[in-house]
Amino acid sequence: MNGFLKKARQVVLGLGDFATFSFRSTALGITHPLRLSEVVENAYTLGIQSLPVILFTGFFAGLSNVLFLQGELEQYGAKITLGRVIGVTAVRELGPLVVALMLTGRVGAAIAAELGSMKIGNQVDAITALGQDPERKLATPRVWALTLISPVLTVFCVLANLVGGWVVATVDSGMYWYQAQMALYWRHVSSGLFKPFVFGWLIATVACYFGLRTENGVRGVGNAVSRAVVTCCILIFVSNALMGLIFIALYGL
Amino acid sequence: MLEFRNVDFSYGRQPVLKDVTFSVAKRETLVILGGSGSGKSTILRLLLGLIEADSGNILVDGQDITQYRHAEMVELRKKMGMVFQEGALFDSLTVGENVGYFLLEHGFRGRKHGVEVEEKVREMLKLVGLEHTLDMMPDELSGGMRRRVATARSLIYEPEFMLYDEPTTGLDPATCESLCDLVNDVKRYRAVSSIFVTHNLDDAWRVADHFLLLRQGRVLWSGTAGELRERPEDTLRRFFQGEVLEGLGGRQAP
Numbered sequence: 038m039n040g041f042l043k044k045a046r047q048v049v050l051g052l053g054d055f056a057t058f059s060f061r062s063t064a065l066g067i068t069h070p071l072r073l074s075e076v077v078e079n080a081y082t083l084g085i086q087s088l089p090v091i092l093f094t095g096f097f098a099g100l101s102n103v104l105f106l107q108g109e110l111e112q113y114g115a116k117i118t119l120g121r122v123i124g125v126t127a128v129r130e131l132g133p134l135v136v137a138l139m140l141t142g143r144v145g146a147a148i149a150a151e152l153g154s155m156k157i158g159n160q161v162d163a164i165t166a167l168g169q170d171p172e173r174k175l176a177t178p179r180v181w182a183l184t185l186i187s188p189v190l191t192v193f194c195v196l197a198n199l200v201g202g203w204v205v206a207t208v209d210s211g212m213y214w215y216q217a218q219m220a221l222y223w224r225h226v227s228s229g230l231f232k233p234f235v236f237g238w239l240i241a242t243v244a245c246y247f248g249l250r251t252e253n254g255v256r257g258v259g260n261a262v263s264r265a266v267v268t269c270c271i272l273i274f275v276s277n278a279l280m281g282l283i284f285i286a287l288y289g290l
Numbered sequence: 291m292l293e294f295r296n297v298d299f300s301y302g303r304q305p306v307l308k309d310v311t312f313s314v315a316k317r318e319t320l321v322i323l324g325g326s327g328s329g330k331s332t333i334l335r336l337l338l339g340l341i342e343a344d345s346g347n348i349l350v351d352g353q354d355i356t357q358y359r360h361a362e363m364v365e366l367r368k369k370m371g372m373v374f375q376e377g378a379l380f381d382s383l384t385v386g387e388n389v390g391y392f393l394l395e396h397g398f399r400g401r402k403h404g405v406e407v408e409e410k411v412r413e414m415l416k417l418v419g420l421e422h423t424l425d426m427m428p429d430e431l432s433g434g435m436r437r438r439v440a441t442a443r444s445l446i447y448e449p450e451f452m453l454y455d456e457p458t459t460g461l462d463p464a465t466c467e468s469l470c471d472l473v474n475d476v477k478r479y480r481a482v483s484s485i486f487v488t489h490n491l492d493d494a495w496r497v498a499d500h501f502l503l504l505r506q507g508r509v510l511w512s513g514t515a516g517e518l519r520e521r522p523e524d525t526l527r528r529f530f531q532g533e534v535l536e537g538l539g540g541r542q543a544p
């Protein structure tokens with residue numbers, strides 16, 4: 038019981054620490070303005086270079102979705118709406134989630150490992166010793182870059198979802214794409230574009246947080262990476278559900 | 291002037307420094323000797339404000355830095371040069387970018403200053419004998435080279451205080467000697483106060499004005515190089531072997 042209380046206390050303290058860190062590292066981008074090059078370089082290496090894997094996985098995610106959905110829809114005689122169903126799914130859920138998960142695996146893990154090894158190699162202390170704030174220098178540009186680039190990646194992912202679905206769809210192509218356009222209602226698009234901002238921000242802040250808090254040498258780096266990835270996944274699915282509820286409350290079903 | 295007055299520090303419940311007192315005047319080098327884990331690096335980290343003392347005072351030019359606010363500490367750090375134990379070079383930057391880091395990050399960015407910064411970087415690398423490494427990446431360097439680059443990275447902004455954490459470990463004797471000469475030149479011509487941590491007794495004698503012998507976080511003895519020279523010749527050897535040094539005299543701690 039005592040052990041449980043201790044653990045609970047640790048978790049609460051950790052959450053407080055993380056909350057302070059995430060808001061501080063974001064706000065530092067405004068109080069100590071970012072240079073354009075800082076954001077662009079990070080957006081390129083963290084975001085644009087992730088595009089190929091995102092397109093690849095997005096394609097197959099859309100494809101497998103259509104494979105079973107068209108059978109289901111046919112049973113209700115609603116197969117003609119396939120494009121629309123897959124469109125709404127891609128815009129609201131599949132696109133943002135595929136991007137978030139790929140970014141967690143490719144970028145979140147890399148950030149945690151990079152900052153973690155900088156931490157144990159005293160490079161983070163060296164930044165401090167050279168008169169800078171490591172959070173501003175290391176976390177802030179990554180947080181802003183990933184937050185701003187992930188909606189862009191999501192747009193491409195949604196397209197990949199739709200193309201993947203179209204490849205196996207047994208409805209008329211014209212009808213598929215016509216129906217897919219119907220997904221472009223503001224209530225779907227706003228949800229689909231808002232979520233990636235939140236996911237990008239969460240992934241970057243969580244990864245930077247665990248990276249910069251790394252301790253205990255090389256083993257600590259491994260720990261930081263796996264904690265960052267697990268925490269990101271949990272936060273992505275939980276916040277996705279919460280945002281889903283909020284958008285439904287705003288716009289109805 | 292750097293000064294510790296009765297400083298205590300612990301990591302969690304584990305005491306690391308106990309009642310540490312010493313001072314380093316301008317144009318003086320203090321050599322800290324002590325076994326692994328005796329708290330040498332901890333002293334340097336306290337001076338940089340990377341960690342905070344539990345009690346006692348740390349004074350820089352008479353000002354108590356334990357009372358400093360964040361912004362004051364940031365300004366103070368710009369007057370301190372630190373050579374970390376393993377160099378702590380930024381491995382995503384080239385050697386040249388590492389050495390020029392301070393200048394680039396504190397206002398000398400852009401084409402206007404490009405030539406100026408590069409000249410200064412070359413000059414610094416020449417000083418540590420590594421001019422040819424300008425465009426190399428840190429992971430292409432040996433441990434000793436990294437430490438010399440780290441020294442250049444600190445010297446470039448002409449700090450008033452230099453903190454060297456085992457800068458000569460892993461260097462060949464000739465390079466060791468030239469690095470020690472550099473430390474002495476910097477002290478003399480730039481009126482720098484330095485703290486020099488090392489395990490190498492030859493280097494220690496080469497640079498030291500004062501000695502601080504540290505054992506398990508306590509000051510075992512401190513005094514001038516002259517005073518230590520008058521002790522029996524095997525004092526330092528016996529110190530490193532962990533023997534009780536009775537009748538050390540000087541300012542031996544109780």
Ligand SMILES: Nc1ncnc2c1ncn2[C@@H]1O[C@H](COP(=O)(O)OP(=O)(O)OP(=O)(O)O)[C@@H](O)[C@H]1O
Nearest residue numbers: 301304306324325326327328329330331332333375
């Ligand atoms: N981050 C840390 N967390 C907990 N304990 C630490 C930490 N860093 C150092 N210590 C402990 O503090 C003590 C002093 O460490 P310090 O690094 O100052 O030793 P040192 O004299 O520099 O040793 P070395 O010659 O090996 O560099 C050691 O016992 C070490 O275990």
Ligand SMILES: [Mg+2]
Nearest residue numbers: 330331375455
């Ligand atoms: Mg040390």
